[in-house]
Amino acid sequence: MIINNRPDGEDPSSAQSADIAAAAKAAGIDYVAIPVTHAGFSRAQIDALNSALEKAKGGRVLAYCRSGTRSTLLWALSQAAKGESPRVIAAKAADAGYDVAPVQMMLDTLSSAAKGAAQ
Numbered sequence: 001m002i003i004n005n006r007p008d009g010e011d012p013s014s015a016q017s018a019d020i021a022a023a024a025k026a027a028g029i030d031y032v033a034i035p036v037t038h039a040g041f042s043r044a045q046i047d048a049l050n051s052a053l054e055k056a057k058g059g060r061v062l063a064y065c066r067s068g069t070r071s072t073l074l075w076a077l078s079q080a081a082k083g084e085s086p087r088v089i090a091a092k093a094a095d096a097g098y099d100v101a102p103v104q105m106m107l108d109t110l111s112s113a114a115k116g117a118a119q
Contacts, residue, residue, distance in 0.1 A: 001056040003049065003063035005071045007035035030055065036070040041077055041103070046110075049078040072098040080107040083114035 002024050008016045015023075017033045024031035032052040034045050053061065063071040076089045086100075086107040093100045100107060 001030040001032065001052065001059065001061045003052055003061060003071070004031070004033045005036045005063060005065040005074060007037050010066065034074070036065060036074055041074060041106070045074060046077045046081050049074055050081065053078065069098060072096065073100060073103050076100045077103060077106055077110060080110035081114055083111060083118060086111050 002020065004017055004020055006014070017035075021031045021033070032048070032055075034048045034052070036045060049063075063075065065071045072093055076093055079089050080086060086104065089107060090100050090104075
């Protein structure tokens with residue numbers, strides 16, 4: 001599965017979502033667009049990523065944006081929304097070379113809410 005976290009038009013010289021979707025379909029690869037702008041993250045984006053990851057069912061997934069940061073932060077938020085420990089999330093992101101500090105408060109809030117709902 002390919003998860004595109006770049007909004008169309010961010011780099012007009014790059015392939016846009018419709019082009020990537022068509023190429024993925026031709027190759028038999030699932031494709032999902034969950035554009036993330038520099039405006040931040042929404043619950044809808046978090047839920048969309050969790051749905052996409054569920055659909056992938058442990059298969060290979062390539063999520064991308066310009067540098068990988070937005071994709072990593074969205075992944076981190078999606079994991080917190082499922083109740084994963086923010087410390088574990090931060091460690092996994094750090095192992096991949098990313099810092100989740102910009103969304104730390106959201107990680108804590110989402111993780112606590114998920115754990116509270118599970119009780």
